[in-house]
Amino acid sequence: MFNDIGPLELITLVVLAVLVFGPDKLPKVIQDVMRTVRKIREFSESAKQDIRSELGPEFKDFEFEDLNPKTFIRKQLDNDELGLKEIRNGFDLKKEMAEVTDAVHSTDTAPSSSSGSSASGGRIDMTKKPEESGEDNRPPFDADAT
Numbered sequence: 111m112f113n114d115i116g117p118l119e120l121i122t123l124v125v126l127a128v129l130v131f132g133p134d135k136l137p138k139v140i141q142d143v144m145r146t147v148r149k150i151r152e153f154s155e156s157a158k159q160d161i162r163s164e165l166g167p168e169f170k171d172f173e174f175e176d177l178n179p180k181t182f183i184r185k186q187l188d189n190d191e192l193g194l195k196e197i198r199n200g201f202d203l204k205k206e207m208a209e210v211t212d213a214v215h216s217t218d219t220a221p222s223s224s225s226g227s228s229a230s231g232g233r234i235d236m237t238k239k240p241e242e243s244g245e246d247n248r249p250p251f252d253a254d255a256t
Contacts, residue, residue, distance in 0.1 A: 115123075131139050158174060165172065174180050 128136060162172060
């Protein structure tokens with residue numbers, strides 16, 4: 111609950127508590143707060159046990175933490191039945207990125223055929239510009255249309 115409170119923030123809270131409640135009343139306030147937190151925890155545990163008993167034996171291993179979407183998705187993705195671990199372990203991102211980088215930066219020294227593909231397995235060399243013919247293939251410009 112308070113995992114993101116740093117030491118400086120904790121010291122600031124203690125100093126504020128001493129200033130607001132005073133050193134005489136501070137132990138009593140801390141006891142009251144701790145008693146209230148314990149009662150809230152007992153109440154929530156009691157409510158959880160009541161819900162589990164009402165749901166029946168089918169839900170005896172039901173955890174309320176699974177209702178959190180992050181926890182639910184993490185639990186489902188770690189499930190071995192889906193086979194996602196094999197997929198995740200079989201995918202090497204560095205290897206894939208190296209292959210893509212090599213494909214992008216490679217230059218073919220072989221002359222290209224008339225269809226525009228190179229001689230290395232149907233790869234198209236993206237670095238070469240297409241041959242320009244002598245004629246102008248642009249559509250005619252209509253000054254009245256614009």
